[in-house]
Amino acid sequence: MKKDLLKLLDLTREDITKILDVADQMKYNQKHGLPHDCLKGKTLAMIFEKNSTRTRVSFEVGVYQMGGHALFLSGKESQIGRGEPIADTARVLSRYCDGIMIRTYAQAEVEELAKYATIPVINGLTDFAHPCQVLADLMTxxxxxxxxxxLKLCFIGDGNNMANSLIVGGLKCGMDVSVACPEGYDPDPRVLDFAKSVTDAKFTLCRDPEEAIADADVVITDVWASMGQEEAQKRRMAFEGVYQVNDTLMKLAHPGAMVQHCLPAHRGEEITAEVFEAHADEIFEEAENRxxxxKAVLSLLMGEN
Incomplete structure (x- = not known):
């Protein structure tokens, strides 16, 4: 049966743990020069309707390191950006390639792609979910x-795709999760419904970052306006002066708490330069772990496992 990675809501705790275990092994293999070419002769089609640095580089390098080939498809330069139905793109690429990664806007587009594709589909980012990033966060x-x-995970900022996936991933792994965001910027209702159903971990949604960060082991933030979102000035007014990870706020976290940021970071907005640089090693380890x-996801979906 075909397997996909569309959103963390689709995975069990055991699924996530398996991915993280394989990721640890992939990292060990690379650091020690051990062969891990389970994608030899295979091709990943990468569709980008949103620009990218980390997603494109990490997938392209990862496929190469595993012996395969990654093919970049710009949404603006391919037929999918000129009105070809997603179903047709899925069926064509399924006859050429061994997997598809897509970075786009609507979650429904990824779901439809997976419905019609006969090869694995990986969500590289949508407005709803960012599963690959959060798997790297959990690994870190x-x-x-x-x-x-x-552990207690705290997210401060917009209830965006990162917040959605962190809530799901954290709770599924047995972490308590607290989120602080302004009114009107809450996480997706589907995610909040899931959080209500969890019985072995605690979820808290509040407006006060001080309440959310109290005794947190992991503090995570993201930009106030995600790529493609408008009304940047309106968002700045809603977040500025309150929803920033700074030294004062970090004093309320658990001693030794780590900080994560999916990047790019807007220093002086969602995080101060001082906090960012104090935790830079953790943040860039997180970026590497993408x-x-x-590679673990690719191995499990496209490799010989």
């Missing part, structure tokens, strides 16, 4: 903290 936290279960976590 587990590396530093040696566990996930029982490579290893995605």
């Amino acid at each position: 936290v587990r590396e530093k903290m040696t566990r996930l279960e029982g 490579l290893h976590a995605q």
Whole structure:
């Protein structure tokens, strides 16, 4: 049966743990020069309707390191950007390639692509979810903290795709999750419904960052206006002066708390330069782990496992 990675809501805790375990092995193999060419002779089609640095580079490098080939398809330069139905694109690419990664706007587009494709489809980012990034985040936290279960994860900022996926991924791994965002910028209702159903971890949604960050082991933030979102000035007014990870706020977190940011970071807005640089090693380890976590996903979906 074909397997996909469309959103973390589709995965079990065991699925996530398996991906993280394989990611750890992928990282070990690369660091020690051990062969891991399970994609030899295979091709990944990469559709980009949103611009990217980390997603494109990490997927392209990862496929190469695993012996395969990644093919970049710009939404503006391919037929999908000129009105070809998603269903037709899915069926064509399924006859050429062994997997599809798409970075786009609507989650429904990814779901439809997967419906008609006969090869695995990976969500590289939508407005609803960012599963690959959060898998890298969880990998990084587990590396530093040696566990996930029982930790408290705090997200401060817009209830965007990052917040959605962090809530789901964190709760599924047994982490308590707290989110602080302005009124009108809450996470997706589908995610909040899921959070209500969780019984073995605690979820809190509040307006006060001080309440959310209290005793947090992991503090995560993201830009106030995600790519493609308008009304930047309106958003600045809603977030500025309150929803910023700074030294004062970090004093309320658990001693030794780590900070994560999916990048790019707007220093002086959602995070101060001082906090960013104090936790830069953790943040750029998180960025590196995009490579290893995605290689794990590619291996499990496209490799010989």
